[in-house]
Amino acid sequence: MNTTLTTCPYCGTGCNFYLLHDDIGQLTGLEPAANHPVTRGQLCVKGWNAHAFVGHPDRLQTPLIRKNGQLQPTDWQTALDLLHDKLRTIATRQGPDSLMFLSSAKVSNEENYLLMKLARAGYGTNNIDHCARLCHSSTVTGLVETLGSGAMTNSLSCFAETDLIFVIGSNTTEQHPLIGSRILQAVQQGAQLIVADSRRIRLSQHADLHLRHQNGSDIALLNGMMRHISQEGLEDRTFITQRTENFSALQQALEPFTPEYVATITGLSSQQIMDAARLFAEADRAMIVYAMGITQHSHGVDNVRAVSNLALLTGNLGRPGTGINPLRGQNNVQGACDMGALPDVYTGYQRVADPQIREKFSAAWGVPLPETPGQMSTHAIEAAAAGKLCGMLVLGENPVVSDANQTLVYQAFEKLDFLAVIDIFMTETAQLADLVLPAACYAERDGTFTSTERRVQRGRKAVEPPGQARADWQIIAELLRRCGLKGDYTDPAEIMNEIASLTPSYGGIEYSRLEGEGLQWPCSDNTDPGTPILHTRTCTRGKGHFSPVTYRPPQEMPDLEFPLLLNTGRTAFHWHTGSMTRRSHLLDREERQAFVEINPTDAEKYQLAERQQLKVTSRRGSVSVRARLTERVPPGQVFIPFHFAESAANVLTNNALDPESGIPEFKVCAVRIEAC
Amino acid sequence: MTEERSLYNPKSCRILAVSDLTPQEKLFRLQLNDGSPLNHLPGQFVQISIPGLTEAPISIASSPTCADYFEIGVRKTGLLTNALHRLQPGAQIGIRGPFGRPFQLEALPGKQLLLLAGGCGLAPLRSLIQYCQNQPSVYASVHILYGARSPQDLLFKDELLHWKIIDHFSCQYTVDQNPSGSCYDGQTGLLTQLLDGVQIDTENCCAVLVGPPPMYRPIIRQLRSKGLVGPQQIMLSLERQMRCGVGKCGHCTIEHLSCCCDGPIFWLEEIEQLRGAL
């Protein structure tokens, strides 16, 4: 049995395992890396099954071109020529900004870099984005403003060194199971745990305090906690004085958030809010952990600011066992952001709008570059639906199932003149495409991924891709070549050298240094051992900036017509739109169809039975799902996972966007339920 | 070739006939392609195989006394059974088996047999009923008691009538609910009510239970109170997710037992103390 060490393709934790493969190039299983600092010989259920979809018969094997309404096999030369010709023609006739490029948090840093380069240098547009728009764009915007860096400040090893963990809006044991397990271990070792989540998640069973606050009321809760901390004199005065700015503005903004007022908004008791404040502030080292429960709101950036304010107020920054710890979703969503697959920045968050930066990239790539920042993916969908976008290249994403308000997404894709999709399976989005290109999956190509703790690690090729499928970097390189740019990269290592030469925070990243545990950025040169903890002496931006925020409710709350609040998310067994996990036998068997979690009180109220097939309707559409009666959700709330295309939760969700980050409000909309 | 066949290699089998039992259940008449008999005993099951959908365990609903073909009654519940329902006579499916411990036939001669079925449990029990039917005088008497949810859920309606008139046989059935407008004129009520009215020869009676899990505890309690307290007086069939049929896959274990090999038919005393059995 042959072994190839690689990085897990699922979440951002960054676990490493060995793919096991036989002599005829088929995967026969996997084994966790015993001595890897993150994995430590352990994996979650998706990790243990990460080999399962690779050799699935549904894998795309040849390029496909739409002829007479049907996708038909073609050869690579024809497909790539057509793709380039279409993109070039649109850029010439309708202008480069009528193109949109969607990159992917599932492909490598090198591939994200190349696609970003292709959009900007090849076709002259900054219209490039990826699914971080839907998960942590609020984090990037919020934390860049307050700290200067939009990433997890601390490392996973910090969970063993903390006194208190405050988890808000993260179902960690299900969505980042190996991080969730570190939280459980910390609790076993005596750390305290506060969980703020409206659902009764596994972590809440182990919490000292479980705050089931109303979805979308995080700012009220956090402001209330901060006000009480100040009132009690529990803030870290020294830290505030030496390391922060704008404190008085924060104090002013907190004034209205008395425990009683916050209680009315959050549905908690004022005592709970005061208890949480005291518990948090009294810990010497406290970590804040958050995920989509904070970011996926129409006020997601404000939520992140409030989290940041709380850490600054209590001096929980820059030390082991502290920090602001957004858990990144996809295995390379950190990397895709780092690589500038975003409309306003190049690699390492270097701003497109900065003439000097632009000049640097322009000189390196040998072409003039567009000046104005591009469109966010969520805005691009709106623009396309309004007929203001002509062509789109989607790399390894499935917006039809993953984006809010599916009806709008369908409209958008239907209006496009040309849609090309590069993927490993015929996703719901690929089915709409004019051109589909078959890609190699994680087990079939080399590259690097950057985990949630900023750890840059290798992905390694274990087996050959099926049929004619090719690595994404090879596909994009072909397009770069057709654009007259450098396209003759011999391997991803060479691409990483180019990235390092242009990116200060990746300056010291090279393949020869990644053989062991990887490197945590910032890593400025080849003597830099990397940075496990950010903001140790000063923040990246200098002083930590208090950015006061005030509460505003979600855009659509339950009313008489739509009396229940819909929360969406994921299950432990499936990954996003299910294209991989639903083709993994054990995972598919565990959850084969969509369900809606309903509190038994509501079930009684609406006379619904366990396993009954129900119709759930919002202002945007209806889906049919099976009832699951459970105390996990509070009365008044229902929860539907978004993995299941045939009953897609995102038919229902509200595409109300955060004004700054453009993230949709996946966590709150109003629905009604009836038997179907 | 046949001798060398793997445990997991299904034999090809032809569907001879399909008939509707209820809106949810169909009866399939099957024959092995090589014409050989299945060689099963009442109470055993087969693994039905459909390429792409793996396998499902289905009880055999016919008696081995008929060697030309065998029958299975199938309720639509999962992917495979739904696919099976779409198949027509002439179609090919795969079969492995027969598997499992049959009804303990050697314990039955001379006894008063109390055959109790709930829901689709009548299908496996039918293999025993047909077996008894071929030699009715071997038994002191055969009492068939059957309960279904509603009139339209009653299986083998014609046979229920036929079983009433066989010598030494009696047959009663009941439905939980009889919706208004139904032309059903039989009994309404629970199986336990039917059992109330049966005269039991305590010393010489053997009860056989096949039905959904919730049926067992109340019926057993009632049988016990009627005096069936000795060993080898109550036999029952336990259904689990048998995946392999040969005691290897682990899906049908009850503590240390494998339902597919050690069962599905058990004497009550063999499993009564086992956690999760009933």
Place this chain on the structure above:
Amino acid sequence: MLKQLDRADIDHLLDSLHTAYRLQIPQQLPDGTRHLSPYTPTSVLSLSGEIVHRKPTSFFFPQVQKLVSIDPTGHARDLQKVEKPLALFGLNRADLMGIQFLDRFFLAAPADDIYLSLRQDALLIGLTGFSGPDKSFLPLSTGNCDIELVALAGHWLALGHSTIGKKLLDPYARGLNSELEELRQRDENSSGDLELLQQASHLLMNDLVPDSFWAEIAGRCILCSGCNMVCPTCSCFCVQDRCFEETTERSRVWDSCQFDAFMREASGHNPLGTEALRTRRRIHHKLAADIERWGEPGCVACGRCDRSCPTGIGMMAVAGEIVKRYGAGRR
């Protein structure tokens, strides 16, 4: 007859095996994971260290294993037999017990021919004595392998337990029985883990562990299934079909009794319908049900599940907890 090998003899032995067998020997993977990997003349053999991480039983019962292939007419074909048998080198006592347990399980009538096809001509070579981490002492085997190498300071005593094992050891020099006897005595004192399991097993078989305990342990389980994946005696599998153009491949895949769908029926009924019941099953099956059925516990104390469990509820941890809470004053 007891034999003795030096380091060069071991290389010689491996080299002689590798023509007739698919020989797997312990090697360090890039991050230091100790793993049974294919032998090549340039392999770096690891003669001491932690137990190999991947369970050796996975060679006979791999994570994914083809059962049959079915052609479009529905005709099913058996798989082709493998040409060369396996030889596994470097198995410690626990792993040999694991293989023995799985042999008995899969070969009990009706014998599992898929398992047998890989197992029947396979050669097992134990490695015991001073071959643990930092050359610590590992107990001797019970003789359930073809050859056993017992590591001493600079040489290895070699025992041929089977006919073929004895024959393979023919060329080598005689060893000293006194050295072996010394180790056997040392062996008596090294079964702390097994004793703990025995105590826990006793409590389970006498039904002295309350349901509340299982609910509590289950509350710490994050459903990774790792405990089952790494267990050398876990034998549960599910079956998957994959339809390619020309053929449907039916395989079995390691399953986990910790999944809700493990026993869930199509109707929704589930005899193992709560996390607490499933957690109980994981422990109870090994320490009580297996004893009932096979006369021996299903846990060989290899330690893998404790290492792979992200939340510290592997077998030894749970057994320890059971004995601590419910075993006071007993035994």
